[in-house]
Amino acid sequence: MQLxxxxxxxxxxxLAAKQISSVELTQATLQRAHEIDPQIQSYVTITDDLALExxxxxxxxxxxxxxxxxxxxIPFAMKDCISTRGVRTxxxxxxxxxYVPQYNATxxxxxxxxxxxxxxxxxxxxxxxxxxxxxxxxxxxxxPWDLERVPGGSSGGSAAAMSAGLASFTIGEDTxxxxxxxxxxxxxxxxxPTYGRVSRYGLISLVSSFDCIGPMTRDVYxxxxxxxxxxxxxxxxxxxxxxxxxxxxxxxxxxVKGMTIGIPKEYFVSGMEAGVxxxxxxxxxxxxxxxxxxxxxxxxxxxxALPVYYLLLFAEASSNLARMDGTRFxxxxxxxxxxxxxxxxxxxxxxxxxxxxxxxxxxxYALSAGYYDAYYLKAQKVRTLxxxxxxxxxxxxxxxxxxxxPTTAFKLGEKTNDPLEMYLSxxxxxxxxxxGVPALALPCGFSNNMPVGMQLIxxxxxxxxxxxxxxxxxxxxxxxxQLPPL
Amino acid sequence: xxNKIDTDMVKHVAHLVRLGISEEEAQKFSPQFTxxxxxxxxxxxxxxxNVPPASDITNNTNVLREDTAKPSMSREEFLKNxxxxxxxxxxxxxxxxxx
Numbered sequence: 001m002q003l004x005x006x007x008x009x010x011x012x013x014x015l016a017a018k019q020i021s022s023v024e025l026t027q028a029t030l031q032r033a034h035e036i037d038p039q040i041q042s043y044v045t046i047t048d049d050l051a052l053e054x055x056x057x058x059x060x061x062x063x064x065x066x067x068x069x070x071x072x073x074i075p076f077a078m079k080d081c082i083s084t085r086g087v088r089t090x091x092x093x094x095x096x097x098x099y100v101p102q103y104n105a106t107x108x109x110x111x112x113x114x115x116x117x118x119x120x121x122x123x124x125x126x127x128x129x130x131x132x133x134x135x136x137x138x139x140x141x142x143x144p145w146d147l148e149r150v151p152g153g154s155s156g157g158s159a160a161a162m163s164a165g166l167a168s169f170t171i172g173e174d175t176x177x178x179x180x181x182x183x184x185x186x187x188x189x190x191x192x193p194t195y196g197r198v199s200r201y202g203l204i205s206l207v208s209s210f211d212c213i214g215p216m217t218r219d220v221y222x223x224x225x226x227x228x229x230x231x232x233x234x235x236x237x238x239x240x241x242x243x244x245x246x247x248x249x250x251x252x253x254x255x256v257k258g259m260t261i262g263i264p265k266e267y268f269v270s271g272m273e274a275g276v277x278x279x280x281x282x283x284x285x286x287x288x289x290x291x292x293x294x295x296x297x298x299x300x301x302x303x304x305a306l307p308v309y310y311l312l313l314f315a316e317a318s319s320n321l322a323r324m325d326g327t328r329f330x331x332x333x334x335x336x337x338x339x340x341x342x343x344x345x346x347x348x349x350x351x352x353x354x355x356x357x358x359x360x361x362x363x364x365y366a367l368s369a370g371y372y373d374a375y376y377l378k379a380q381k382v383r384t385l386x387x388x389x390x391x392x393x394x395x396x397x398x399x400x401x402x403x404x405x406p407t408t409a410f411k412l413g414e415k416t417n418d419p420l421e422m423y424l425s426x427x428x429x430x431x432x433x434x435x436g437v438p439a440l441a442l443p444c445g446f447s448n449n450m451p452v453g454m455q456l457i458x459x460x461x462x463x464x465x466x467x468x469x470x471x472x473x474x475x476x477x478x479x480x481x482q483l484p485p486l
Numbered sequence: 487x488x489n490k491i492d493t494d495m496v497k498h499v500a501h502l503v504r505l506g507i508s509e510e511e512a513q514k515f516s517p518q519f520t521x522x523x524x525x526x527x528x529x530x531x532x533x534x535x536n537v538p539p540a541s542d543i544t545n546n547t548n549v550l551r552e553d554t555a556k557p558s559m560s561r562e563e564f565l566k567n568x569x570x571x572x573x574x575x576x577x578x579x580x581x582x583x584x585x
Contacts, residue, residue, distance in 0.1 A: 311529075328567065349507065365499045
């Protein structure tokens with residue numbers, strides 16, 4: 001038995017039965033990370049000493065039987081855009097390369113409170129801007145299934161670390177597919193919760209009205225376990241919902257018989273890799289066998305989701321990233337600066353990578369006089385239509401099913417010369433974020449030996465149904481149990 | 487509607503976001519911006535007459551709290567990350583020039 005391929009549930013049961021200790025589990029995970037991660041490069045920072053200290057504390061808690069939860073003593077890794085007090089938080093950017101937050105994100109605090117063990121911070125596209133992790137200003141992350149391929153993005157480090165068994169779960173962040181798309185590329189399960197379900201306090205914002213923190217795990221049950229721990233109202237984030245968080249894990253085993261899955265016809269158009277399409281069709285047949293009804297639905301504005309998403313992203317990001325100005329924290333380039341503007345210009349020129357520069361400039365363009373109505377305002381109006389599309393489609397079915405990406409993981413360097421082509425790889429995952437609805441990604445097969453992902457999209461705050469339907473699938477398939485050949 | 491984004495426009499928006507930019511970079515970004523914005527122009531096809539712009543997707547109403555003073559991060563702690571500080575303040579060169 002290999003400790004590093006256990007689910008949270010299995011590890012937690014063994015911890016409770018005193019068959020293993022958290023220190024043993026953490027040591028095994030750290031050792032594997034040090035052995036394997038040099039090939040994959042999923043971690044920006046590994047916090048060995050802190051992890052072992054937290055593991056010792058977790059073992060004490062378990063020994064005393066005090067406040068033990070399913071995550072007590074479980075090692076996890078966090079995307080490097082979520083603040084961890086005293087642990088470097090880079091957003092994989094030169095501008096924050098040495099930035100050490102003085103406070104924790106709410107999610108960090110919640111995981112610390114239950115005694116989860118922080119293994120380290122994972123690589124990402126700089127500030128979350130990318131679909132392959134190649135926009136990390138620090139280094140590229142490799143897909144554990146084929147080291148010449150990308151892990152997807154922007155939570156590529158979290159997906160790769162989860163896939164390779166370098167943590168028992170990871171935390172990602174999804175602004176427009178950044179959990180689901182890499183989950184699909186790396187054969188892991190991950191959720192983008194409803195906007196406002198998980199506190200964004202301490203998350204370094206990319207798009208404040210899209211950003212959703214979500215877990216990445218081995219299976220749906222684990223995903224439900226982590227989400228019920230990190231979700232909930234937070235006075236520090238006024239966009240969080242006040243409603244209680246359901247105990248998702250208690251209801252995942254409910255039968256799906258008689259429920260209806262909607263298949264959005266606009267998601268099944270030309271350009272999809274044959275092996276992806278056949279895997280999705282096979283998944284639909286599996287659900288039919290489970291007694292679910294299948295119904296075609298329409299999301300008529302789907303083709304506009306990508307321009308809406310990117311325009312609003314550019315606009316909000318150009319504003320959010322204004323704080324990276326070289327005066328209060330992070331990189332500061334002040335050579336011969338004659339005034340404060342010189343510090344801004346030089347710091348941002350040296351500190352931001354090309355994709356960040358492109359996006360904040362285009363954001364300023366879309367917001368500037370003469371273009372605001374044509375781009376920003378227009379995008380916000382079409383966003384209303386996107387949201388109505390989901391409301392209407394989900395009024396006649398329980399959930400929607402779609403692929404996470406038209407292809408499997410592409411090769412490193414394949415799309416780096418053409419920013420627009422890279423944007424197009426997000427085509428299936430971006431629409432949910434402007435609409436705010438939740439979506440669960442899970443493995444559903446292989447195409448040319450690379451993993452294929454599908455996503456289940458649900459109604460606002462109905463993560464419960466996503467977990468139930470996802471769990472039912474994983475009871476009769478074993479795609480999620482396949483591990484990369486490392 | 488086709489908008490060519492020339493190097494002057496690239497430099498203009500770079501200045502708006504306080505981003506230093508070289509001539510070579512402006513030349514590199516110009517055609518990329520033109521093709522990206524050209525792609526976005528497909529939104530013109532959509533009829534948005536009488537469609538309100540989205541503002542909030544949670545349906546939350548205003549969230550208020552008591553305006554009470556609470557302890558916050560100490561000045562010393564806060565300034566740990568400041569590149570340059572003096573006597574408890576962040577130090578920068580001239581903010582307002584003579585112009």
